[in-house]
Amino acid sequence: MTNQQLAERLQPIFEHFHKNPEISWNEVETTAYLVRFLRQQGLEPHTFDNMTGLYVDIGKGTPKVGFRTDIDALWQEVDGAFQANHSCGHDGHMTVALGAVLLLKELEPTLPGAVRILFQPAEEKAQGAKAFVDQGVIDPLQFLFGTHVRPLIELEDGTYAPALHHGAAKLFTGEIHGAEAHGARPEQGANAIEAAAALIDGLKRIWISPAESASIKMTQIQAGGTSTNIIPGSAAFSIDARAQTNETMDALTAGFEKAVKAVSTLYDVSIDYKVDAHIAAAQVDDTAKSIMKQAIIDVAGEENCVPEVITPGGEDFHFYTYSKPQLQTTMLGLGCGVTPGLHHPKMTFNRKRLPTGAEIITRALVLALQQTKKEAIQNDSI
Missing domain, CATH: 3.40.630.10 (Zn peptidases)
Incomplete structure (x- = not known):
């Protein structure tokens, strides 16, 4: 033919x-x-x-x-x-x-x-x-x-x-579980938004060799309702991770897990997450x-x-x-x-x-x- x-x-x-x-x-x-x-x-x-x-x-x-x-x-x-x-x-x-x-x-x-x-x-x-x-x-x-x-x-x-x-990719979704409180009494709550912000900061501190192509960032966050005087006790988030090699993706994943553990301890919240998709390099x-x-x-x-x-x-x-x-x-x-x-x-x-x-x-x-x-x-x- x-x-x-x-x-x-x-x-x-x-x-x-x-x-x-x-x-x-x-x-x-x-x-x-x-x-x-x-x-x-x-x-x-x-x-x-x-x-x-x-x-x-x-x-x-x-x-x-x-x-x-x-x-x-x-x-x-x-x-x-x-x-x-x-x-x-x-x-x-x-x-x-x-x-x-x-x-x-x-x-x-x-x-x-x-x-x-x-x-x-x-x-x-x-x-x-x-x-x-x-x-x-x-x-x-x-x-x-x-x-x-x-x-x-x-x-x-x-x-x-x-x-x-x-390259490799991992898509995480998760939830932060804190405690709601009145805006006038923040010491009685565990602010899920502040914990999410700390997690974002933690992701920025995952160091990868400059010779390797990689990124990890929060791409979605939902927290709080229509009232502005309530400290939100829960939040949902998504994380997008990318790396050129599977080894670098393993390093990003380990860094993410470390950040989750640190934020959970520091802000007295629990963070549950799962891998929605894993694409190998x-x-x-x-x-x-x-x-x-x-x-x-x-x-x-x-x-x-x-x-x-x-x-x-x-x-x-x-x-x-x-x-x-x-x-x-x-x-x-x-x-x-x-x-x-x-x-x-x-x-x-x-x-x-x-x-x-x-x-x-x-x-x-x-x-x-x-x-x-x-x-x-x-x-x-x-």
Whole structure:
């Protein structure tokens, strides 16, 4: 299949995904569409009884190589109304995945093994990868690839990067429990607002090496009612933590826990919190990156293969390696002119790059299959 023929096949597929976004854990129709499409190609997709999403295997034997796409959309305000919206490019990622399915079906008789394609829900909530890990979806895999469309500030349109180094993120929510009192008798209360302010100050005193990129800050605080003469005894807060590496995130988390303990003691309050989301930083495998680089060169030419990208954003994909360190992973950076930027309600990108993305991913999967076969032969000879 030529690039033009693939583009013609993929255009209506993208239009369907783009016009029918569904938010995390509600990707019911998206899952049904994917199942129908895959069955039309003679494949047997595997769905789940308790959640959306699916996976499908192409080729013979136990799959050692996989590709994951995310399938959910964001919930955001567009033209004054809140709605599901594909402003992160997952409609494009699914299109790339189905393009790879079409190409792999053509190659199936000659594939040196099986490939697993994962259609993962709830990436935007940083919950889908964990759910797939819990389901055992990645257990047989040695290599796992992903992709993400990139903004112009990171990649020029028509260029491709063999790795994306996303950062780590943790989102905490918590409550401060003090004691209410009359404004004239503050000594009888424990002011939750003052405790929250002290916690904010404590976050500023978490020292990280200047060589490491990191931040931790309070992003929400609710306390007090309509009366101005009551010292509030309770407050709710949210904390956003970001770090370029998992080790730095561990340091931020330890600092946050220390600040909570200190403020609780100093202000005589109790502070309860939980981690609402944890996004692991990228742990790019050199062999996987080398395979992706070769795939880019084979498909798009060496002149369009650019260095790997370091980005402060987070991606649920990296939880796979976080949970299974021996898994060899990397993500293709798809330079397709994303503008004004990811998560902007009017985000657009050059859809003509999607067929090329599908070809690159397909080539990477084939190269990885060849690598696993080569390693198996070497191990047998030892």
